[in-house]
Each structure stands twice: as C-alpha cells, then as structure tokens.
Amino acid sequence: MTRTKLCGITSASDRDAAVAAGADALGFVVDVPVETPRELTATDAATLVADVPPFVTTVLVTMPETPDDAATLVEEVNTDVVQVHGLDPAAVSDLAASTDARVVAATDLAGDHAAYAAAADAVLVDSTDADGAGGTGETHDWTRTRELVETLDVPVVLAGGLTPENVAEAVGTVGPFAVDVASGIEATPGEKDHDAMAAFVSATRGGEP
Numbered sequence: 001m002t003r004t005k006l007c008g009i010t011s012a013s014d015r016d017a018a019v020a021a022g023a024d025a026l027g028f029v030v031d032v033p034v035e036t037p038r039e040l041t042a043t044d045a046a047t048l049v050a051d052v053p054p055f056v057t058t059v060l061v062t063m064p065e066t067p068d069d070a071a072t073l074v075e076e077v078n079t080d081v082v083q084v085h086g087l088d089p090a091a092v093s094d095l096a097a098s099t100d101a102r103v104v105a106a107t108d109l110a111g112d113h114a115a116y117a118a119a120a121d122a123v124l125v126d127s128t129d130a131d132g133a134g135g136t137g138e139t140h141d142w143t144r145t146r147e148l149v150e151t152l153d154v155p156v157v158l159a160g161g162l163t164p165e166n167v168a169e170a171v172g173t174v175g176p177f178a179v180d181v182a183s184g185i186e187a188t189p190g191e192k193d194h195d196a197m198a199a200f201v202s203a204t205r206g207g208e209p
Contacts, residue, residue, distance in 0.1 A: 002171050003178035004204050005157070006197055007061060008038030010190050015048050017194040022201045024178070025057035027083065031073055032063040037190030038182060042076045049079055059083050059104070067095035074101045083124060089115035096120060104157065109144055117152045124180060127160030139166070142173045149175050164199035168206050179204055 006018040007027030018026050028045040029038045040048070049058045058079040063086040064070035074082045083104040084092060089112055096103045096119060105120035107113065108127065116123050125148060127140045139161030149156045155177030162170055163184035171179060185200050187193040 002204055004201050005178055005180040007180055008182040014192040018197055019056055021198040025059050027059045027061045029061045045077045067091050070095050071098040074099050089119045093119035109140055113148055117154045122155040124157040124159055142170055146174045164196055164203050168203045
C-alpha cells in the first residue's frame with residue numbers, strides 16, 4: 001500500500017484532521033531559508049508533534065546549513081524522521097550517522113539519486129525551485145521517477161504538484177513507497193482543507209497499481 005504524508009501542518013486542528021483522514025505521516029516545516037506560510041518555530045512544531053498519536057509518523061522538514069544543525073533540530077522537535085533539502089549526499093550521510101531519526105533525502109530529477117540512496121533511508125523526488133526547496137505545486141516527469149522506483153534499493157517518495165485529483169494517476173504510474181503533499185490540500189496557503197486531506201488519502205489508496 002502506498003503511504004501518505006500530509007506536509008506543512010501548522011495547527012492542532014489541521015494535525016488532528018490529518019490523523020482522522022488516515023495519513024501515515026505528518027510533516028512539520030522548520031528552519032527553511034525560503035518564504036513559506038508553512039514554516040513553524042521549533043517550539044511550535046514540538047508542541048504539535050507531542051500530541052501526534054502512536055503509529056502516525058512525524059517528519060521534520062528542514063533545509064539546514066549543516067548536518068549538525070539538522071541533528072540538533074531533530075532533538076528539539078523530537079520527530080521520528082528528518083526530511084532534508086539542500087544537503088549533498090556526503091552531508092546526508094553525516095546526518096544519518098549523528099541522529100537516531102530516519103533520514104529522507106529530498107532531491108529532484110537532476111539529483112545524484114544513487115548517492116542519496118546510499119546515504120539515506122529513503123529518497124524523496126520533488127519539483128524544486130531555484131533554492132532547492134519543494135512546495136512548488138508543480139509536477140515533474142513521473143515516468144522518470146518510476147525508473148528510480150525500479151532501480152534504487154531504498155524507498156522512493158513522490159512529491160511535487162500532487163492533489164486529490166491526480167494522485168491516483170501518480171500512484172498508478174510511479175508505484176512509489178509514499179506520496180507527499182502540501183499545497184495540493186490547502187484551503188489557503190498554510191491552512192489545510194480538511195475535506196481535501198481526506199480525499200487525498202482515499203484517492204491514494206484507490207490508485208494502487
């Protein structure tokens with residue numbers, strides 16, 4: 001079964017609605033050098049994470065300057081997983097050696113996927129902007145991501161431009177371990193549409209290849 005990560009959670013009501021929708025993982029954005037309505041302080045993220053129920057995975061999403069910065073932030077926010085953008089494979093490997101959290105390396109179709117796969121527990125393939133950040137709301141070539149699913153020996157997470165309307169097709173085309181959505185389930189930037197979250201999870205499960 002393809003898993004779902006609902007990302008950019010900023011409030012207790014959105015967190016609880018994501019859990020009720022059946023999300024497998026929740027993403028909390030902290031310490032990113034780009035303007036985004038989804039960013040939280042580490043303190044606020046830790047407060048939201050503390051009340052996520054058992055069996056729902058919590059994910060810190062960050063763009064750290066160094067692996068040590070990311071490891072310190074994981075301890076502060078206390079998530080199960082850290083998803084890092086902007087680090088090269090060597091830095092991702094250093095991070096994996098310095099934290100007990102599972103590490104997801106985010107990259108795009110131009111990234112060194114084999115090197116990231118060797119360094120991390122999973123690879124997330126996203127549509128990124130000029131700064132290397134995700135959350136663009138743009139899709140990419142899913143057939144190329146399918147090739148990564150078939151060749152990499154770690155789980156591949158599909159992100160970028162996913163919505164309740166297209167996620168079933170994406171899952172059927174790519175066959176990813178998980179799908180990741182942020183802007184595609186929002187009522188306004190940074191605020192989730194609770195019906196859209198439920199529809200996204202349902203559509204993901206209906207799109208099994």
